[in-house]
Amino acid sequence: MATATSVRSGRTLWLVGLLVAVALAVLVSFYASSQPDGLEKVAGDEGFLASAEDHDLADSPLADYGVRGIDDDRLSVGLAGLAGVAVTLAAGGGLLWLVRRRDDGSTTADPV
């Protein structure tokens, strides 16, 4: 049914979207507000913030959206953002590729 439109795969839109995502994560993220988010603020106001525990991976190289070992904040958050966009794109793409519809004849359908 959708064969007429699916030929137009939207490559331009995809490239522009990727560019915007990378620009936001790499360049704009430095200017993000560092105030507590809504949940954290409420937890503080209502008195349950202390029940939060440290993250199991708090010492990981990209913890809290920075690259460990890079002192320049702007570079650190920018590189973390780039890594995040790349990993999310790859993980999301890989996962969705595995669960995509199989009716184009080019692949063998799963024996469900």
Added chain:
Amino acid sequence: MHIPDGFINAGTSVGAAGVALGTMGVAVRRTRDVLGERQVPLAALTAAFIFAVQMLNFPVASGTSGHLLGGVLAAVLVGPWTGAICVAVVLAVQGLLFADGGLSALGLNVVNMSLVGAVGGYLVFRAIRRLLPDNLVGTEVAAGVAAFLSVPMAAAAFTLEFAIGGNADVAWGDVALAMVGTHVLIGIGEGVITAMAVGAVLASRPDLVHAVDGAAPPLEIRPHEVAR
């Protein structure tokens, strides 16, 4: 909105993880029915875009910030179930790579932002969509309003989880008021960003937007999957 470890007790977290897994099971089955090969890159980009925008905390009131949750944005662009997978992927990447959102709370966060935010938000979108003119502006406005509402909805879901299994001895009624009140403000940002992003895609390639193309697909006769 990302719940850290410790806020909610283990039993409730495990229960939420079960709900989250069930949600992903349904999402995978539904995605398998609708997501064509050529739509995979756009859906993956939707996830990456949400990751990027979630880094951009905007100030909402004195001493508070918020960021996009992205559930309605994803659901409108790529469909509610594929969108739910997109949001869950973002949450998993944030938890595993960036220490954002507790690992024991991943199920809770998927319930709040993927199930409630994307799937629940999409139901609200569909309801609002029917009240508006049948054109692209109607789709854009419905997406914005649904996105706005999805944030206090997710905040209410957190409150429910807190009422069931909050570790701190705090009256959940107070938490409900504070959570929903704060997140109504954050929701305004969610609505504006979602309307802008959906509007941008609608302006260039409306044919690629799920909510325009396939929100209510007509019955389609397709032979059951067979190897060809």
